[in-house]
Amino acid sequence: MKNTQIKYRRMKSLIALLALLVILPASASSIALSNTKQDTVIIELNNNSKIVIITKSRDDLASLENYDINQMVKDLNNQLSDSVEYMEIKDGKAYVNEDDEVEMKDWKINDDEVRIKLGGVEVDVDTDEMDRWDEDDWEDRKKVTYEADRVDKTTHHFNVDIGLNNWLEDGSFPAGNSPYSIKSFGSWYVGLNSTNRTWVGGPLFLEWGVGINWYNWKLEDPDYIIQEGANEIEFNLAPAGQNGTKSKLTASYINATFVPMFDFSRGRRKITSIESGGIRIKKYSRKGFRFGIGGYAGYRIGSHTKFKYKEDGDRDKDKESDNFFLENFRYGLRAQIGWKGVELFANYDLNDVFTSNRGPINADGNNASLSAISFGITL
Template sequence: MKKVILAMTALLLLMHPERGRASTGDTVVIELNNKSKILVYTEDRVALKDLEQYDLNKMIKDLNSALRSSKIEKIELQDDNGKKYLKDTTIIFGEGSSAKTKIKIGNMELLVDADEWEDLDDEWDDDLPVRKYHYEEESIDRTRHYFNIDFGLNNWMEGNSFPDENNAPYAVKPWGSWYFGLNSVNRTWVTGPLFLDWGMGVSWYNWKMQEAATLIEKGDTRIEFNAPPASYSSIKSKLSAPYLNVTMVPMLDFAKGRRKVKNLERGSINFRTYKKQGIRFGAGGYAGYRLGGSTKYVYTENNKREKDKNSGNYYLTNFRYGIRAQVGYKGLDLFAMYDLNEVFASDRGPAGSQGMNAITFGITL
């Protein structure tokens, strides 16, 4: 909790630089080609002239050589005689074991390189500049980890049709039957434009009945969709089921993981937003284990609003598995999923049904 508060304070400090004094520092961006830039920040012109003492070419060569080895926490560059370029020359690369606070959600990242509240508190009054710059990031990590959110609509199908085509009592209302998923995802580069998205997450199915006047009940042998008492004025009826999932989707990313980065930096605080480049698509599979189940029925009786919520398995299958397709272009990602097994256990679905499979589609944030 302390680190979350620290991160939120950092974001406020970053977004309100007027709390600090104006800076007279200079920033120079040197564009070498369409893929490389050197950004130099100095407090004044005199400090910029001092950079002439550094052998930048040798630094870059040694850095490239070091990056080809295993993951590095710190590189202290040395010249051919075993001496540092200058007494204070140290390049820090990667996270290593330092106590940085990093929060990543979707295409946003907040990084705070401060250990204590007092460190950030001091920066409110320090003479620190706010730097804004853009650059294109190459996909150099073998595996990159991030969090995302799936948000969309779900329904269920009988064979090749939806139940509402036959006015079935278990027909689902397309708008309002929400699907929501929280995912921890890894993207591993395989070769060329081929990547593998894999990870775990928690998701919720919410099937809202087309006809609000529907009582969802667990019968002796199967789930039942019954009419409520005549005195009820029905408002809403739905069935929900959460699942713990694992997912594996091979992806073709023709931009090879490149992203455009917008960076906002002040002191020990760094806030970045990423925008993916090019087109990408893939298809793979998933499997999930049910964590629970519940129904909600909202109605009025005698001008009094009532809400009945009940928990149970409702003959929902314990395991789900299916296929997932993803497609994206620049900052937009879409997904679709289809369960290959039925929503309810064998011969436990509603009377008259011919097997019901969940289908979902939406956007990934």
């Protein structure tokens, strides 16, 4: 039944349809076959619900005997919610009656299975079935694509922030000739986040959770070494004979975030389910436009410097772990904006990277106040 499209107006009609399909001969009080059109068959049920079958010829109608309609309806019932108005089934081979028919399960994880969730993709792997899986199984995969308006009170997902970071001095990036000027490309920001999404009402959601992230500040001039001095963080030129190739400061934090989000699609999602042997894949794609601004707070759990250089033709590196006068606590503002499957973020720390009067000495001879900033994409 390739390219079949099924529209559902109300869940009540679907529930009645499921019950009556199973005991159709006994429970349908009146079944009328409309012969007014050769390519249309209408089955009327006793609760004002109908099954409409549209075919191009009588031969196509007869071919329906090869399909497991009961299994198809059961699968739809497992996937649908009260507000689903449209569902499309692709690859009708998934429902052909065969001796070795495989039932589509409810995607409940078993003890011998592995589940991986990343962003909008969920993968279940049954290791026992995978031992018997081959590439021919993929040709007979089951695929269901549909749009759902269901809004769960709270959903959980794991995502990854990947982007770039820098720091600002008095609202501007440090001058290019400054020892602590940051090289934008290569100063990576990475965050691993466990996030919950709670529906408040209407288009308003709250995204909240915890995670771990890493700042990597890579110096524009790799000949400077980042060192902890007696009174402040220092950026000193490498000794003669050492030609720097990379110099960076890395700090890791554990964070809590809280971001109110306006989702104008009101949680609407496109969902694609694929099953083949021991592999089950479920992909979620958000719909419409959304944005939000919130806050975060974090605590530093580690920091180190790394200096790579060449000396007498040999490559070498020095790595040192310390606190480097970094603030233990950080807090700031987070903005998120998304369109369908794309999600962007930006973070701005409201406090300084280094403790008061411990920042690097600037051109005016004062301790520079540096604020961390990062931006990128959420996967």
